[in-house]
Amino acid sequence: MNEASIVKGGWQNELYDLLRRHSVTQFAYVPDAGHQILIDRSLADPEVKSIPLTTEEEGVALIAGADLGGARAVLLMQSSGVGNCINMLSLIKGGRFPFVTLVSMRGDFGEGNPWQFAMGQATQPVLEAMGVICLRVERPEEVVDTTVAALTMAFKGGQAVAVLLTQKLIGAKPF
């Protein structure tokens, strides 16, 4: 995360407010620095459920269950977690469950940890192979518009959508 966004938490706070305005009431996550503000705000918000996961695929099934009950959930994860979700996405595709995930990218622009590249570079192809539409965000001013698009495509259009928060946006972790 670059310094400016840590200081202001600008778009991250806007993003949280946006998700709440769109009636998202379940926030499922595996702890991640890129999503820290969203996670912290969901933990502090008495109106929502903030659900820590042991593995990201739990969040895929949770979203489907929430939808059965008429609630909206989102999955916050790092790109390495996308690989943990693949077979579980059969549920989303087969059941035509609306699905929104916000993915903070690793193994991407400026990455210094060689372990991150395999899954980072595979993230978009494997999501697309499972029927998840990917919207990449590279600039802070695009975050809100892109997420509004994703929420509309999912909750009105019935699609599965991933917003990929690239390392150009969130910065590369220093190594």
Next chain:
Amino acid sequence: MGSQVKPDLAAASDLVLDRAEAVPALIGRHEDFLIVAALGGTASDVGAVTGDAAHVYSLGGAMGATCMMGLGLALARPEARVLAVTGDGDLLMNLGALATIAVMNPPNLAILCIDNGHYGETGWQKSHTSLGVDLEKIAIGSGIRRTMTVKRADDLEAGARLLRDGNGSAFVLARVKPTEPPRFQRNFDAAFQRDRFRSSLRDKASARARP
């Protein structure tokens, strides 16, 4: 599906309950629950009790999904009682779900695990629960405070009560004989089931709202 291979019942002699009797006794009045049922034999166990019904979401794949779907549903519908019916194979594939459920601990969620110690769908290979793994102990270690293992007919009543008790998430492990599940023509249309489940909840809500 319905393989020719049969489990070795003599080798599983500690398993005495018949699933076709245990599951109906544990679930009781199924209309009291919103139900998610795991793929394979478990879905047939549940289907034999409920029929193809709007308040049941029956999985045909996505192994490991059941308990977490139950959690999402329970958090979304705190006024309803949610029953996630899983099997030993389905639960073993996603044991972390027990930890997540324990952390959230919704009072309206009950998990019933039909544990026959085998993968009945794929040729009755032994599962880890035939080889020393105790799923109730894992549930306890995960932090689920209300747990029980049902092994004999005498345990069924207490197991059924625990599934209906609204004082924190509950976990009931039903150890049953590795026999064929009841015959039931499952509904494999995942999207149809979703629409039907959601509309039925909406209809109930609007019926309640009427003066």
